[in-house]
Amino acid sequence: MADQENGAAAQETPQVRMHIMTQFVRDLSFENVLAQRGTGGEVQPDVQVAVNLDAKKRSTEHQYEVATKLNITSRNKESEETLFVLEMDYVGVFHVENVPEEQLHPFLLIECPRMIFPFIRRIVSDVTRDGGFPPLNLENIDFVQLYRNEIARRQTEAGTQTANA
Template sequence: MSDTNGGTQPEAAGAQQGTQPELPRMQVLGQFIRDMSFENVAAQKAMQANVQPDIQVQVALDARKREAEGQYDIIMKLKIESKTKGDAPETVFLLELEYGGVFRVENVPEQQLHPYLLIECPRMLFPWVRRIVADVTRDGGFPPLNLDQIDFLALYRQQLAQRVAAKPVADA
């Protein structure tokens, strides 16, 4: 009896695996701060900052293939500027952060790899970036800045639209 069950189960499992595509796999191999700068302009100028500053956050993403098969570097660049509100806004603080991750990505079709790297990988890095920003602003003498969740799909679409708009139109 065990011979009969043992013979049919692997065949059935193999048939199922053959019909279903392999799911994408992502593994975070490492994370690092590539560059960081925090300028406490308010302290340098001995100015009093408003209770509710105007905070602007700019995000840029970059992906590069590594020499090892299936491995990629993803860099998230943030520029966060806090300014006073009013007619003559002054910078309160400026935080620039380049945070990177090394990823192994498998089973992603070539045509879907670019969006996968610039949407899914940054989603994995974002909780650490949020924590670094909160810690640095708190340690700089301000209330911790808790970044809102970033929609990396919308950011990817926006950057793609900017690239298409920046390309010169070829003459027909």
């Protein structure tokens, strides 16, 4: 009896469907500052990675565009001189169905970037290697924590605006 009830409940909630339609580099910039300066020698790189996410509905039903924007800066630990700057806007187009409306925003900004992250990692590694540096292998990004931090930042910002009004 319990199995029949569980089966009926499973049939009532439609299965979430998601697949990647396409993915592409919208914008990519790599500036090898070290080579432009003409300096060399031993450097101790300090790499800073900033990640920004954006999602928007496309005109086709159930399609969403999710952009992952990276800004990576490598500086010499000793002199603080910039070694390289890499900026990339990487987009995935997703077909998403049966995600409840209240869960769609976190789904788009957590699950979708997680799906395309291995491709982003590979591009960053190739570009830094081709730019004359050791390949930069990005560590996994905790998209859940990134999402929570952004929600907290927006709530704080909204509270500050309310207090100033």
